[in-house]
Amino acid sequence: MSKLLTMRQAIADLVPDGASVALGLQMEQMIPFAAGHEIVRQKKKSLTLIGPISDILFDQLIGAGCVDKVIAAWVGNVMMGSAYNFRRAVEQDGMKVFNMTNFTVALALQAGAMGVPFFPTRTALGSDTTKGNHFYYQIFSPFEGKESLWAVRALTPDVTIVHVQRADREGNAHCWGNFGVMIEGIRAAQRVIVVAEEIVEPEVIASDPNRTVIPGFLVNAVVECPHGAHPSPVQGYYKRDDAFFRQYHEQTKTKPDTEAWLTRWVYDLADRQAYMNQLGACRVDGLGVKQHAYAAQADFGY
Amino acid sequence: MTTSTTNPTPASQAYAMGELMVVTAAREIRDREVVFVGMRLPLIAFVVAKKTHAPNAVGLFENGVIRSTPAPELIYTMADPPNILGATQCLDMLGVMSLLQSGRVHLGFLGAAEVDRFGNLNSTEVTGAKGVIRLPGSGGACDIASLAQRFVALLEHSKQRLPERVSFLTSPGNGDGHAWRQRVGLPRGGPAAVITTKAVLRFSQDGEAYLASVHPGIETEDVLDNTGWPLRYGRQVAPTPEPSAAELQAIREYDKEGFWTS
Numbered sequence: 120m121s122k123l124l125t126m127r128q129a130i131a132d133l134v135p136d137g138a139s140v141a142l143g144l145q146m147e148q149m150i151p152f153a154a155g156h157e158i159v160r161q162k163k164k165s166l167t168l169i170g171p172i173s174d175i176l177f178d179q180l181i182g183a184g185c186v187d188k189v190i191a192a193w194v195g196n197v198m199m200g201s202a203y204n205f206r207r208a209v210e211q212d213g214m215k216v217f218n219m220t221n222f223t224v225a226l227a228l229q230a231g232a233m234g235v236p237f238f239p240t241r242t243a244l245g246s247d248t249t250k251g252n253h254f255y256y257q258i259f260s261p262f263e264g265k266e267s268l269w270a271v272r273a274l275t276p277d278v279t280i281v282h283v284q285r286a287d288r289e290g291n292a293h294c295w296g297n298f299g300v301m302i303e304g305i306r307a308a309q310r311v312i313v314v315a316e317e318i319v320e321p322e323v324i325a326s327d328p329n330r331t332v333i334p335g336f337l338v339n340a341v342v343e344c345p346h347g348a349h350p351s352p353v354q355g356y357y358k359r360d361d362a363f364f365r366q367y368h369e370q371t372k373t374k375p376d377t378e379a380w381l382t383r384w385v386y387d388l389a390d391r392q393a394y395m396n397q398l399g400a401c402r403v404d405g406l407g408v409k410q411h412a413y414a415a416q417a418d419f420g421y
Numbered sequence: 422m423t424t425s426t427t428n429p430t431p432a433s434q435a436y437a438m439g440e441l442m443v444v445t446a447a448r449e450i451r452d453r454e455v456v457f458v459g460m461r462l463p464l465i466a467f468v469v470a471k472k473t474h475a476p477n478a479v480g481l482f483e484n485g486v487i488r489s490t491p492a493p494e495l496i497y498t499m500a501d502p503p504n505i506l507g508a509t510q511c512l513d514m515l516g517v518m519s520l521l522q523s524g525r526v527h528l529g530f531l532g533a534a535e536v537d538r539f540g541n542l543n544s545t546e547v548t549g550a551k552g553v554i555r556l557p558g559s560g561g562a563c564d565i566a567s568l569a570q571r572f573v574a575l576l577e578h579s580k581q582r583l584p585e586r587v588s589f590l591t592s593p594g595n596g597d598g599h600a601w602r603q604r605v606g607l608p609r610g611g612p613a614a615v616i617t618t619k620a621v622l623r624f625s626q627d628g629e630a631y632l633a634s635v636h637p638g639i640e641t642e643d644v645l646d647n648t649g650w651p652l653r654y655g656r657q658v659a660p661t662p663e664p665s666a667a668e669l670q671a672i673r674e675y676d677k678e679g680f681w682t683s
Contacts, residue, residue, distance in 0.1 A: 145484070145500070146483070146484040146498075146499070146500050146514075147484070147498035147499065147500035147501070148484070148500035148505075171483075171514065171560075172560055174498070191558065192558055192559050192560050192561070193557045193558045193559065193560035194557055194558060195557030195558075197460070197497070197498045198497040198498060200557070201556065201557060202557070205555065205557075206554070206555050209555040210552065210553055210554065210555050216555075216558075218545060218558055218559065218591075219559070220559045220560070220561065220562075220563040220564045221483050221514060221518070221559070221560055221561035221564060222514070222518040222521075222522070222561065222564040223564075225513075225514045225515045225518060226515075229515060240522065241522055241567065241568065241606065241607065241608050242518075242522065242563065242564045242567045242568055243563050243564070243567055243593075244567060244593070244605045244606040244607050245567075245590070245593040245596055245601070245602070245605035245606075245607060246559075246563050246567070246590060246591060246592065246593055247545070247589050247590040247591065248545065248559055248563055248591060266606055267605070267606035268606070295511070296500070296502075296505050296511065297482075297484040297485040297486050297499075297500050297505060297511055297512075297513075298484075298485050298511075298512060298513040298514075299484050299485060299500075299513065299514050300513065300514050300515070301513075302513060303513075303515065351500075352500065352501060352502050354502050354505050358501070358502050359497065359498065359501050359502070361497050364497075412506055
C-alpha cells in the first residue's frame with residue numbers, strides 16, 4: 120500500500136496542534152527542514168519539540184510561535200553558538216525547557232521504544248540538569264552493589280519525522296551516515312513521517328536489508344522531497360551549506376529580523392521546490408557531490 | 422603589581438592563542454587512547470595528536486561516528502560528510518554512549534560558559550547584567566564529564582568565566598571537593614585539566630584547581646587577577662610549552678582559514 124503523500128498532506132494529517140514532535144534525531148545530518156517549514160506554514164500551535172540537539176530548526180519553529188515546550192539536550196546553531204529565538208523564548212517568555220543530556224534523550228526514547236517506563240543510567244549524577252525535571256527519578260540498583268542511578272522516564276513522541284536518502288512507497292527506508300537517536304525515535308513514536316531524497320522500487324530497498332533502518336510497517340507517511348534537509352547535509356547527495364547557518368545567525372538577532380527571515384524563506388514560498396528556486400541553481404550545484412565514494416558491494420547470495 | 426613571575430614572551434609571536442590551546446589539548450591525548458572528541462578546538466586537537474605523538478588514538482563522536490583517522494578536510498560539525506567518509510564505524514548514539522558509560526573512553530573534551538574552583542562546568546544558563554542568559558545546554562557534555570575516565574575543559578580566561586562556584590552545575594567536575602563524585606554515585610573520572618586563554622589549571626587530590634602552567638607572554642598576576650577565587654599556585658609556575666613546528670603545521674594544514682583557531 121502506497122503511503123506517498125505531499126509534504127502538505129503529511130503535516131496536515133499527522134501533526135495536530137499540541138502534538139509532541141521528535142525531529143533532528145540524526146544530529147547535524149539529515150535534519151528535516153522542509154517538514155519543519157511546512158509545520159511553520161500551517162501555523163501549528165502548542166507543539167512539544169523532542170530531540171538531542173537542534174541545529175537551528177528548533178529555533179525556527181520557536182521563532183514562528185509553534186512551540187510550547189522543548190525536551191532537548193542542546194538548542195542552538197552548532198557552528199555559530201546561540202540561537203536567538205530560543206534565547207528570547209526562554210529569557211522573555213518563560214518557555215518551558217526540560218534540560219536533558221544527549222545520552223538521556225537517547226535512553227528516554229529507547230525506553231519508549233522498548234515499552235518500559237524508564238531506563239537506568241549513571242550519567243548526570245550530581246548534575247543540576249536533573250533538578251525539578253520529571254524525566255529523572257533517583258533509584259537504587261536492586262542487585263548487588265545497590266548503586267544510586269537515575270531512572271530516565273520513557274518518551275513516546277506523538278510523531279517522529281526523519282529524513283533519509285531513499286525509501287519505497289510503503290516506507291521501508293535506507294539511510295546511511297550517522298544515525299544519532301533516529302532508530303529509537305522511530306520505534307518509540309506513535310506515528311512516523313519518512314521524508315526521502317528519492318522514492319525507489321521495493322526491490323532496491325530489499326536488496327540491502329542491513330541498510331534498511333526503518334521497516335515500512337512503522338511508517339504512516341512517505342514524502343518525496345529532494346533537498347528537503349538543506350542546509351544540513353545528506354551523505355551522498357549534498358554537503359552542508361555552512362554559509363546558510365552563518366547567515367541565519369546574522370539575520371535573526373531580533374524578532375522583526377526573524378519575521379523577515381521566515382517571510383522570505385518560509386511563508387512566501389509554496390513548497391520546497393520554490394525554496395530551492397530561491398536558493399538558486401548555482402548555489403545548489405555547489406553543494407552537490409564532487410567526488411562519489413561508493414561502498415563495496417555486499418553479496419547476499421546463498 | 423607585576424613581578425618577576427612573567428614568562429618570557431616568545432621571540433616572535435609565531436602562533437595564535439587558539440593554536441597554543443589546541444596544541445596543549447592535543448598533548449593531553451596519549452597514544453592508543455579512546456577519546457570523545459567534541460567540536461571546535463578539541464576537534465583540531467585530535468587531528469594534531471593523530472598526526473604527531475598519538476597516531477593510534479581513536480576518536481568517538483556522539484552522533485555515532487568512530488574514527489581512527491582524522492576527517493580528510495575541515496569540518497564545522499561532527500556530522501559533516503567528510504567525518505562520515507572513511508569512518509571506522511558509523512552507527513548510533515546509544516552505541517558510543519554505552520562505550521562511555523561502561524568505562525571504555527579514556528578522555529573527553531568539553532567547552533563551557535563557566536568552570537569553577539572544583540572543575541564543575543556550566544553550559545545551561547548564566548546571570549548577566551540584564552538577567553538570565555539562556556545558553557544552548559549540555560548536549561553530550563554532562564555525559565562526558567560524568568562518565569569518561571578523565572576530561573579536559575577549554576575556555577576563555579576571565580573572572581566571569583571562572584567563578585568560585587558555577588551558578589548552574591551542568592556537567593560534574595569534583596562537586597564541592599574530595600570524594601564528592603563517589604558520594605553522588607559517579608563511577609569514575611573528573612577533570613584532568615582546564616586549558617584557558619592564559620594558563621593551564623590542574624586538580625589536587627582534594628578536588629580543587631591549582632595553577633599548573635602559564636602561557637608564554639602572560640604574567641602569573643594576570644592569571645590570578647582574572648580568576649574568580651584565590652587560585653592556588655606554587656613558588657615556581659612553569660610556562661606552558663610552546664607548539665612545535667610539526668604541531669603548527671598540522672593545525673594550519675587542517676584549519677587553513679583559522680576558523681576555529683584564530
